[in-house]
Every structure is written in C-alpha cells, then in structure tokens.
Amino acid sequence: MNQGKNVNLRKIAVIGCGFVGSASAFSLMQSGLFSEMVLIDADHQRAEGEAMDISHGGSFGRPIKIYAGNYDDIVDAAMIVITAGAGQKPGESRLDLVHKNVNIFKMIIPEIAKRNCQGILLIVSNPVDILTYAALKISGFPENRVIGSGTVLDTGRLKYELGKHLQVDNRSVHSFIIGEHGDSEIAAWSSTNVSGIALDQFCEMRGHYDDHKHAAERIARKVKDSAYEIIERKGATYYGIAMAIERICEVILRDEKTILPVSSMMHGEYGIEDVVLSMPAIVGKNGLETKVPISLNHEEQEKLKKSADLLADIIKDLDL
Numbered sequence: 001m002n003q004g005k006n007v008n009l010r011k012i013a014v015i016g017c018g019f020v021g022s023a024s025a026f027s028l029m030q031s032g033l034f035s036e037m038v039l040i041d042a043d044h045q046r047a048e049g050e051a052m053d054i055s056h057g058g059s060f061g062r063p064i065k066i067y068a069g070n071y072d073d074i075v076d077a078a079m080i081v082i083t084a085g086a087g088q089k090p091g092e093s094r095l096d097l098v099h100k101n102v103n104i105f106k107m108i109i110p111e112i113a114k115r116n117c118q119g120i121l122l123i124v125s126n127p128v129d130i131l132t133y134a135a136l137k138i139s140g141f142p143e144n145r146v147i148g149s150g151t152v153l154d155t156g157r158l159k160y161e162l163g164k165h166l167q168v169d170n171r172s173v174h175s176f177i178i179g180e181h182g183d184s185e186i187a188a189w190s191s192t193n194v195s196g197i198a199l200d201q202f203c204e205m206r207g208h209y210d211d212h213k214h215a216a217e218r219i220a221r222k223v224k225d226s227a228y229e230i231i232e233r234k235g236a237t238y239y240g241i242a243m244a245i246e247r248i249c250e251v252i253l254r255d256e257k258t259i260l261p262v263s264s265m266m267h268g269e270y271g272i273e274d275v276v277l278s279m280p281a282i283v284g285k286n287g288l289e290t291k292v293p294i295s296l297n298h299e300e301q302e303k304l305k306k307s308a309d310l311l312a313d314i315i316k317d318l319d320l
Contacts, residue, residue: 006075006076006118007076007077007078007118007119008036008076008077008078009078009253010033010034010035010036010078011034011035011036011037011038011076011077011078011079012028012033012034012036012037012038012077012078012079012080012081012249013037013038013039013040013069013073013074013077013079013080013081013119014028014037014038014039014040014081014083015040015041015074015080015081015082015083015084015108016040016041016082016083016084016085016125017039017040017041017043017046017047017050018041018083018084018087019087019236019237019238020083020087020124020236020237020238020241020242021039021041021050021081021083021084022050022054022238023238023239023241023242024081024083024124024238024241024242024245024246025037025039025050025054025066026054026242027242027243027245027246028245028246028249029054029057029061029064029066030061030246031246031249031250032061032062033246033249033250033253034064034079034253035063035064035065036064036065036066037064037065037066037067038066038067038068038069038073038074038077039051039066039067039068039069040068040069040070040071040073040074041068041084042084044068047068047069048068050068051066051067051068054066055067071111071112071115072115074112074115074117074119075115075116075117076118076119077117077119078119078120078253079119079120079122079249079252079253080112080117080119080120080121080122081122081124081245081249082105082108082121082122082123082124082125082131082135083124083125084104084108084125085097085100085101085104085105085125085126085131086100086101086104087236088126088227088231088236089231090228090231090232090235093182093183095127095130095182095183095310095314097126097127098127098130098314098318099318101125101126101127101131102130102131102134102318102320104125105125105131105134105135105138106134106138109134109135109138109139110138112139113138113139113140113141119145120145120146120147120252120286120287121135121139121141121145121146121147122147122148122149122245122248122249123135123146123147123148123149123263124148124149124241124245126181126182127180127181127182127314128148128149128150128181128263129148129150129180129181129182129263129275129276129277129278129311130276130311130314130315130318131148132146132147132148132150132263132264132276133265133275133276133311133315133320134318134320136265136276137320138320143264143265143288144286144287144288144289145286145287146287147248147262147263147264147283147287147288148181148262148263148264148276148278149181149241149244149245149248149262149263150181150260150261150262150263150264150277150278151176151177151178151179151181151185151261151263151278152244152247152248152260152261152262152278153181153240153241153244154177154181154185154223154224154226154261155175155176155177155261156240156243156244157177157223157226157240158173158175158176158177158187158219158220158223159171159173159175161219161222161223162175162192162194162219165208165215165219166194166202166203166206166208167206168194168202168206172194172195173192173194174191174192174193174194174195175187175188175189175191175192175193175199176188176191176192176261176280176294177223177261177278178261178277178278178279178280178294178304179277179278179303179304179307179308180277180278180307180310180311181263181278183224184303184306184307184310185223185224185278185307186300186303186304186307187216187219187220187223188294188296188300189216189300190295190296190297190300191294191295191296199216203215247260248260248262248283251283251284252283252284252285252287253285255284255285256283256284257282257283257284257289258282258283258284259280259281259282259283259292260280260281260283261278261279261280261281262278262281262283262288263276263277263278264276264278264279264281264288264291266279266308269291269293270296270301270304270305271305272304272305272308274312274315275308275311275312275315276311277304277307277308277311279291279292279294280292280294
C-alpha cells in the first residue's frame with residue numbers, strides 16, 4: 001500500500017449499500033480500524049440513510065465520520081470495498097449472476113481507475129472470482145492491490161463445522177476451502193489439522209471411530225450449501241461475510257501477514273493460468289504478498305483444476 005500523502009490509512013470506502021455493504025459498514029464501524037468511511041450507492045438516498053443510521057450509534061463506539069459520497073471521495077481511501085451488484089436469489093447459483101454483475105463492474109471500476117486510487121480494492125460481489133478477474137483487467141492495477149474475499153467465509157464455515165463436530169475451539173482448526181467461491185469449491189482435507197495433529201488422529205482422539213471420509217463429505221456439503229440454506233430462510237447472507245470483510249481489512253491495515261484464502265490471479269500454480277480463484281496467501285499492508293503452497297493430494301489437485309476450468313470457460317464469454 002502506498003503510505004504516502006496520497007493515502008489516508010484511516011479511511012475506507014464501501015461501494016454498494018445493499019445487505020452486504022450495509023452490514024459490512026456496521027461491522028467496520030465497530031472495529032475501530034477507521035476514522036472515516038464513505039458509502040457509495042447508485043441509490044444515493046440509500047447510502048445517506050445507511051450513513052445516518054450507523055452514525056447515530058457513534059456515541060456507543062469509537063469516533064468515526066460516516067457519510068454518503070461519490071467517487072471523488074474515495075481517491076485517498078486506503079481500502080475500497082466493492083459489494084455492489086445484484087444479489088443471489090433462491091435457487092440461483094453465484095455463477096448465474098455473472099453477466100449482470102460484470103456489467104455493473106464495467107461502470108464502477110473505470111470510475112476508480114481514472115482517479116488513480118492508490119488504495120487496495122477488496123472485491124466482495126458475486127461471483128467473486130470472476131469479478132476480481134474483471135476488476136484486475138478493467139482497472140489495470142497491480143495484482144497485489146486487487147483481491148477478492150474468496151473463500152475466507154467458506155473457510156470460516158468449515159472451521160465452525162469441524163469445531164462443532166470435534167467439540168474443539170474452531171480457532172484451533174487449520175483447514176482451507178480452496179478454488180471457486182461456489183459450487184466447485186474444494187475442502188483441502190489432506191492439509192487439515194487441529195493444532196498440528198492430523199485430522200484422522202484427532203477425530204479418533206475425540207471418539208469418532210466411524211467412517212471419516214463420510215463425515216468429511218457431509219461437512220464439506222454442509223459448508224457448500226450454507227449460503228443456499230440461509231438465502232432460502234432469510235433471503236440473503238450478510239453477517240458472516242461482513243465479519244470476514246472486517247477481518248481482511250484488519251489484516252491489511254495492521255500488516256498482520258496472516259494467511260487467508262483470498263481470490264487472486266494464478267500463474268501456473270497446480271497447472272492453472274490466467275484464472276482468479278482462492279488459494280491461501282500471505283496478506284499484509286500491500287495486499288497480497290505471496291501465495292502459500294499447501295499439501296494437496298492428487299484428487300484435490302484434479303478438483304482444483306476442474307474448478308479453474310469452469311471459471312476459465314465463463315471468462316471466455318466475457319468481453320474484458
């Protein structure tokens with residue numbers, strides 16, 4: 001991140017004030033990471049309403065200036081979070097949204113690029129892998145400064161389910177969902193451990209002597225279907241992703257160099273080229289620093305390649 005006079009490290013912009021954008025703004029306000037937040041939406045009054053609503057709780061938290069603005073207000077923002085786009089409807093996959101939301105990005109990203117913003121773009125809108133690819137191509141920004149929220153939330157869901165299954169604090173579970181943030185995502189079981197103890201061994205230690213493969217498949221399916229289940233019940237998912245966004249911003253602003261499965265461009269890793277998908281990477285003040293190679297068995301590598309091929313086929317049909 002350019003930490004010179006062009007960037008205010010205490011300022012964030014959120015573009016898109018729907019369910020995800022407004023929940024993210026609320027989560028970010030509570031984090032205390034920023035002292036200034038600008039909200040932008042095609043419906044300016046909606047952005048004004050969200051800014052007012054969150055601002056009215058200012059006396060209960062840390063001081064922060066929140067206001068509805070326009071693209072001129074984001075030039076010095078350290079972080080630009082993009083949640084704008086059509087939402088996923090019941091029965092609709094994330095990839096079904098692709099053409100609608102790529103067209104929206106063709107309006108948003110040029111506005112950011114022509115102002116030569118030096119902050120880091122965090123893409124959250126779905127399908128996040130395709131839209132991160134689109135943001136990279138349209139903006140021309142360096143790859144480290146354009147990252148997607150990817151499978152950070154999916155990985156959180158996996159750790160939650162594993163923690164519940166094993167009756168252990170899920171923060172002690174080390175595992176990743178990789179590939180597409182969507183139906184072709186992969187649980188990287190071969191590299192999963194609980195505080196350094198192999199998953200199978202830990203399962204038996206906790207009294208699970210049943211078919212580990214069956215339990216793993218059930219948990220992976222539950223993680224994959226989580227969003228569909230939530231959308232069916234309440235119409236949209238937003239709290240989980242809002243907390244994931246806050247965490248990614250914290251990692252960047254505090255230069256934590258934390259390993260997160262964010263969406264980034266692949267350059268030959270596992271035989272995958274010119275596709276954006278989620279793999280563990282070190283994230284810090286400059287955005288994505290370097291991808292972290294994790295142990296994948298042959299089956300997982302094959303699934304990852306299929307996930308990448310699916311995304312590549314969609315990218316071919318886009319005018320980018």
